[in-house]
Amino acid sequence: MKVVKFGGSSLADGEHFAQAINIITADPQRRVIVTSAPGKRNSKDTKVTDLLIQYANEVLNNKPYQQTVGQIINCYVEIANYFNVPPKKLAPIIDRLKELPSWHFPNHNYLMATFKAHGERSNAELMSLILQQQGYEARFVTPTEAGIRVTGTPNNATVMPETYSLLDHFSFNDSELLVFPGFYGITLAGHIATFSRGGSDITGAILARGLHATMYENFTDVDAIYAANPAVVDHPQAITKMTYREMRELSYAGFSVFHDEALIPAIQGNIPINVKNTQHPEKPGTLIVPDKGFQPADIVTGVVSGKHFAALYLHKYLLNKESGFTLRILNILARHDISYEHMPSGIDDITLILDRNQLDDELVDVICNEIQEEINPDQLEWIDNYAITMVVGEGMRNRTGVINDILTPLTEENIPVPMINQGASRISIMIGTYDRDADKAVRAIYHRFFAN
Amino acid sequence: MKVVKFGGSSLADGEHFAQAINIITADPQRRVIVTSAPGKRNSKDTKVTDLLIQYANEVLNNKPYQQTVGQIINCYVEIANYFNVPPKKLAPIIDRLKELPSWHFPNHNYLMATFKAHGERSNAELMSLILQQQGYEARFVTPTEAGIRVTGTPNNATVMPETYSLLDHFSFNDSELLVFPGFYGITLAGHIATFSRGGSDITGAILARGLHATMYENFTDVDAIYAANPAVVDHPQAITKMTYREMRELSYAGFSVFHDEALIPAIQGNIPINVKNTQHPEKPGTLIVPDKGFQPADIVTGVVSGKHFAALYLHKYLLNKESGFTLRILNILARHDISYEHMPSGIDDITLILDRNQLDDELVDVICNEIQEEINPDQLEWIDNYAITMVVGEGMRNRTGVINDILTPLTEENIPVPMINQGASRISIMIGTYDRDADKAVRAIYHRFFAN
Structure with missing residues (x-):
């Protein structure tokens, strides 16, 4: 079984959604899907996560937020329309986004975390609707249902070890596709807390470990991780295979393709990570594997x-x-x-x-x-x-x-x-x-x- | 005015004493003399400091010590005889060495420090006797008289800043030679405490700073400090000039010709140090100077x-x-x-x-x-x-x-x-x-x- 995570740019609009669905359905092993919030549709666009932060700040400062929430909703409506999802089915997602300001939060930080998390949550719910519409047995699963428990500050959470025993008891059947929102978990008091920015990678890794995946596929917008930053070196060589700790060291100084906190669950579960391009799923991408038994092809990676x-x-x-x-x-x-x-x-x-x-x-x-x-x-x-x-x-x-x-x-x-x-x-x-x-x-x- | 310090090997026997006296009297600037304890006379000999430690341990353990104290005394007697110092003049030095076990000490550590310090003390007293005998106006000065105040543990003391104001008030006339024992100072309670091993270098540096010397000459048994250890590299190049901090860095990993704690007073007083060979005083030796204005001749020193x-x-x-x-x-x-x-x-x-x-x-x-x-x-x-x-x-x-x-x-x-x-x-x-x-x-x- 493979866990497949899609980055924000891979789920920015209907066309990208269609491509993601092609990827999911092309391999019967791809059973667990993790969504990011929709990214930019073009260079002038704003990411949904940033719109949600703006929305939260407007609510916190008693400013008008109708325009912002409208922009957010529009993004999901466009995707739903691309797949002819009936408005009635989309309505709960939209209503929830509108109702957020009326919820009760322990403090401003929890409000912020919950607003942000709804970029991923709405996208996951929408993805499962679209898959169902296309005839697949798909189920939207919240972190509460799965048991993704976190501690830490509301906007910089850390997964709790008990998550893994809860995931061990999470049951699903062999034919269904599970769609999880990335980026957040649930505190012991039942509130939403998000990982650090880019944290959908972390959710994917937690699920890959907790559900005993054989592979964690991380779909993004580059063909591979390169041996140097393409903005610095012209046409750098792609890294076809490297170890977890090579990835970790490269992340430290600036390689940001894969969130470095997401490496931990993968390491703990010994699960190989494959970073691939949503637009070119046929390319091998970069495989990140355990150190043990790794035979380096080159001196420098x-x-x-x-x-x-x-x-x-x-x-x-x-x-x-x-x-x-x-x-x-x-x-x-x-x-x-x-x-x-x-x-x-x-x-x-x-x-x-x-x-x-x-x-x-x-x-x-x-x-x-x-x-x-x-x-x-x-x-x-x-x-x-x-x-x-x-x-x-x-x-x-x-x-x-x-x-x-x-x-x-x-x-x-x-x-x-x-x-x-x-x-x-x-x-x-x-x-x-x-x-x-x-x-x-x-x-x-x-x-x-x-x-x- | 120059402070001249002689190492143990430079004061091991009468012949070496004679050579040291030649050096002292060859330059009228050499007015302050610092002695170490007598070193080995031959490869099978034991240093007086080591004999004093043995003596102290025998006293502490209630073992017979007559043979040890005899060996120590013999060393001074031999030097005195070389210069025909009358036994009556030498007697106080010998008596003091014999009486040490009857002294009162706050604890074993102070006993050890006092025993050890008498290698230097006896040698300084003897040096002043010999100089007087040869017609020079020489004065033996104890750390108590000079005001060398120390704190710290009895066998690992540190000089107190007030030492320098006390030394500022220490008066001496233009014609006399002052002979100080190296290696120890006096605690606030009036007890002897020694510096770490090899600490006569430190006494010399303290006096050079405190008495405002223009140069601190450190006479030892090598022609110079070498660019590498002669036991490792054949005939390494001599270092003719280097900075304090170069000396410090080299000392750290093993260059032991000059005690690194002795650099501090020299640095504080901005006094150049000249490491020279007692057997070849005509050779330039190694000059250790302030960093400021230093023009390095080579890349690596x-x-x-x-x-x-x-x-x-x-x-x-x-x-x-x-x-x-x-x-x-x-x-x-x-x-x-x-x-x-x-x-x-x-x-x-x-x-x-x-x-x-x-x-x-x-x-x-x-x-x-x-x-x-x-x-x-x-x-x-x-x-x-x-x-x-x-x-x-x-x-x-x-x-x-x-x-x-x-x-x-x-x-x-x-x-x-x-x-x-x-x-x-x-x-x-x-x-x-x-x-x-x-x-x-x-x-x-x-x-x-x-x-x-």
Whole structure:
């Protein structure tokens, strides 16, 4: 049995729905379907999830929301019309979207989560209507019915382990197609809570694990995951097969095709993931598999840069004899709810690499001031424009000299490398550059390993 | 005015004393002399400090100590005889060494510190006697008289800042030679406490700063500090000049010619250090100078390996999303009073590099068990045979491609490099290898940068 998840762009309009249905019905193994909310129909369009957020904010701020809810409903009506779904059948979906403002929520965050979740929910319900209309035995299943239990904040939930024992008891017959909405689960108190953005991938993975799928197919709008970002490298090579942890390392610095939290249930259930293109389902896509027994075909699988980093360099004489030094720095960060990414250390120096997105300029000043005051370093330097380039490959494991092949093209291109971090992970090398050099670094490394 | 410190091997017997006195009297600037305890006279000899430790332990364990104290005294008697110092003048030194067991000490640690300190103290007193005998105006000055105040444990003391204001008020006339014992200071309660082993270098540096010397000359038994360990590389190049921080980085991994804690007072006082050979005072030795205005002659100044490291590798899926993860690990280490050296981190991996000397096998088990229990990593691996190679040079600062020149010879020699840490310090690159490869790595890198 395969779990098949469709991304928002794959379910944006009737035509795309038709293509998704072709895919579902082409393989009798495809029995569990997970929907995203409708994506953009064209470049000027707004995603339904964004319209729902706007809708929620209008309700929260007592502003008129009729136009927004109309836009949302119109999107589903257009899809339903494409398949001649009778208005009577569509009505409950539309009514529910209209009634949302009258529901009771514990607080604003729950309201937001519930509004957002209805993009996926409405699409799943509509998909099951269309499948039924086409003569398939299809069933719309809510997270409540399936038992997808979550904890955490309403808009950043985490699946609870008991979900898997509940899914074990979820019964369905061999002939039916099950359609689940992605993106959300139900809290213990019975409220809707969503995963982080793009979280339909997570729902698919949970169902693949919980319902013991043999494969998790993730349909999106690209032919495959590429060895480098196509916006940086022209026509990069497609990755046909990689391991879970290669995917994880590549996601970290910027590969965003597949949600990295969705890897966990897949890993736990040992379920291979196939990322494929809805428009070209005949192409093999990218297969993501367990590490065990994986035979890497190449040394390097992918190269990616993330430019959203900053670094704080500290120098203090005899620093490494001061016990508790690191603890004091970490406590300052913790006080401001800031986590660090990496912390390369010299003898008397330490560099804290931080995610720049979690910091505004004021906070940077506050943290630097507190460190200056409490730690009193001889030197403190804030480097705002840091990029991290990850070179990832199972084939690099235990291989001598790869680092040389990575650094040689950077030297040739005269790219300064203020940081190298090798040795923590065995399947990747992390290189720090200034953000202006990041794309050049990716191209240089890519061409070294993938030329021709 | 210059402070001149002689190491133990430079004061081991009468002949060496004579050579030291030649050096002192050859330059009228050499006015402050710091003595170590007598070192080995031949390869089978025992250092006086070690005899004093034996003496202290025999006293503590109520064992006979007459033979040991006799051996110690004999060493001073031989030196005194070489210079025909009258027995009456030597008697107070000998009596004091004999009387030590009858003194009162707050606890065993203070006893040990006081016994040890008498190697230096007796040698300084004897040196001033000999200088006086030769017609020089020499004065033996104790740390109490000078005001060398220390805190910390009795056998691992730290100088107190007030030492410098006390030294500012220490008066001496232009014609006299001052002889200070190295290695120890006086606690606030008036007891002797020693610096860490080799701490006479520290006394010299404190006096150089406190008495405003223009130069701190450190006489030892090598012509210079070399760019690599002569036991590893044949005839390595001498370092004629380097900065304080280059010295510091090289000391870290194993260059032990100059005590690294002794660098601090020199840095604070901006006093150049000249490491010279007592047997060849005409040779320039190695000059250690401030960073400011330093013009590096070469890219790399030195290469050194330390083999006393171990690494703990941890892998946990989505580790870097777990807040407080590092804090929890550091707290486990702190509970056992273990500090970490470096902590390179990947996305889901972290490697803790530890000084193996501070851990016995049982503690390794305990720490690994606690981490397994409290952190529950997916993978935990203890790598016992870790070596760190430091490549150090002010000339590496802001230079692109040096790392390539360092790694290429390692690749050519097929040396696995499980860890590279570049970017914390700007004047060094840290490379992790297995200890069996450490010497080979040093040779390979040395020959790349210093060939011919």
